[in-house]
Every structure is written in structure tokens, then in C-alpha cells.
Amino acid sequence: MSTPSPYDLVIFDCDGVLVDSEALACVVHADVLTQYGYAITAEQVHARFLGRSAREARAEVEAELGRVLPDTYTAQLRATIDQVFGERLRPIPHIADTLDRLSHRVCVASSGTPTRIRSSLGTTGLIGYFDPHMFSALQVERGKPAPDLFLFAAAQMASAPARCIVVEDSIPGVTAARAAGMTVVGFTGGSHCRPGDAARLLEAGAFTTIDDMRRLPNLIADAPIAMK
Numbered sequence: 001m002s003t004p005s006p007y008d009l010v011i012f013d014c015d016g017v018l019v020d021s022e023a024l025a026c027v028v029h030a031d032v033l034t035q036y037g038y039a040i041t042a043e044q045v046h047a048r049f050l051g052r053s054a055r056e057a058r059a060e061v062e063a064e065l066g067r068v069l070p071d072t073y074t075a076q077l078r079a080t081i082d083q084v085f086g087e088r089l090r091p092i093p094h095i096a097d098t099l100d101r102l103s104h105r106v107c108v109a110s111s112g113t114p115t116r117i118r119s120s121l122g123t124t125g126l127i128g129y130f131d132p133h134m135f136s137a138l139q140v141e142r143g144k145p146a147p148d149l150f151l152f153a154a155a156q157m158a159s160a161p162a163r164c165i166v167v168e169d170s171i172p173g174v175t176a177a178r179a180a181g182m183t184v185v186g187f188t189g190g191s192h193c194r195p196g197d198a199a200r201l202l203e204a205g206a207f208t209t210i211d212d213m214r215r216l217p218n219l220i221a222d223a224p225i226a227m228k
């Protein structure tokens with residue numbers, strides 16, 4: 001007889017875990033910031049803002065510039081991402097097969113806006129696995145790396161944090177999930193990932209890392225409950 005899984009909920013980050021969006025988003029984010037007078041490369045956006053909300057990235061840039069970005073900034077960033085994602089966004093390889101194989105309940109906890117989560121999962125054909133269980137950093141006071149969003153998602157799904165396992169690709173995301181008392185699997189299969197990412201996610205508190213989603217179902221069956 002097999003032992004029952006210690007988990008009753010799998011919480012997926014969206015960008016870089018369900019959809020291969022981060023490489024595209026970093027290029028757009030860097031282009032638009034540069035147009036608005038804050039010169040930055042896609043590499044620098046990746047290093048500084050990966051896994052965090054656009055709202056928080058904007059606040060950090062404004063603090064550094066010593067001025068507020070015009071109202072058109074957010075609209076242009078959104079419109080350009082809409083266009084690029086509409087043309088080029090793809091699901092993470094094998095994610096649909098993996099979701100088909102998982103017997104656990106699932107939800108999404110993302111730093112993106114509710115509209116962005118819905119459109120990204122819709123474009124890539126994944127929304128049916130999650131709808132309506134998709135939670136956004138805009139629904140809580142503090143985004144990742146604070147634990148708020150993961151605790152909110154667990155509460156909405158009526159799961160105890162210790163029975164949640166999180167799949168994350170960013171350091172703020174891993175930090176947030178650990179602060180929420182959850183077990184974390186680091187995912188390094190996105191096209192934005194670099195050598196050394198797995199080691200960094202482990203250092204941030206991931207229990208283990210995978211670069212192929214097909215490993216996830218067995219891993220979840222075997223992973224230990226997180227120690228607080």
C-alpha cells in the first residue's frame with residue numbers, strides 16, 4: 001500500500017512556471033523603462049525584478065529617479081506585453097501533461113494582475129486547469145517575498161500552509177512560500193533560466209529543484225512536509 005501524500009494543495013506560480021513568459025517580459029519591461037528615461041537592460045530587469053509585481057518594480061524605479069513615471073507608462077507596458085504575449089507566449093514544456101497527471105487540487109498564486117493571469121493562461125490553453133482558483137498579488141497588501149499571497153491562496157482554498165507545496169522559479173517567490181511555512185519545489189525549466197539558478201533557489205529555501213515538469217508528480221508524492 002502506498003502512503004497518502006502529505007499535501008492536499010499544489011500552488012503554482014504563473015510566470016516562468018506555467019507560462020514561459022519571463023524572457024519576453026524582461027525584454028519588454030527593459031525597453032519601456034528605457035523609453036521613459038530609466039536606462040536598463042533585460043538582464044538587469046531579470047536580476048532585479050523577477051518574481052515581483054510591476055507595481056513594486058515601478059515604485060522602486062520612481063524612488064531611484066526621484067520622480068513619478070507618467071500615467072502612460074503602465075498603459076504602455078501593459079499594451080506592449082499584451083501584443084508580445086499574444087504573438088509569442090507559450091506554455092512551459094509538458095505542463096499540461098503534468099497537470100493531467102496530478103491528483104492533487106491546484107491553484108495559481110502570481111505577482112501578475114488578475115487580468116494578466118487570466119490572459120496568459122487563456123492564451124496558452126491552461127486556464128481550464130485552474131479557473132476560478134487564481135490569486136493575484138493585487139489581492140493582498142504585500143507581494144512576494146512577503147508570505148501574504150501564499151497564505152491568502154491557502155486560506156481561500158481551505159488548506160493548511162503545511163499541507164501546501166509551491167512550485168516557484170524566482171527567489172522572491174521561494175522566500176515568500178517558505179515564510180508562509182510551505183514546502184517549495186524550485187523550477188528552472190523556463191527559457192529565462194541561467195546556470196546557477198538551481199543553486200540560488202535551493203539557497204533561498206527550495207526543498208529541491210527540477211528543470212522538467214514531468215518530474216513533478218512523483219516528487220510531490222515523495223517530498224517531506226516543510227519544517228517551520
Ligand SMILES: [Mg+2]
Nearest residue numbers: 013015016169
Ligand atoms: Mg515566476
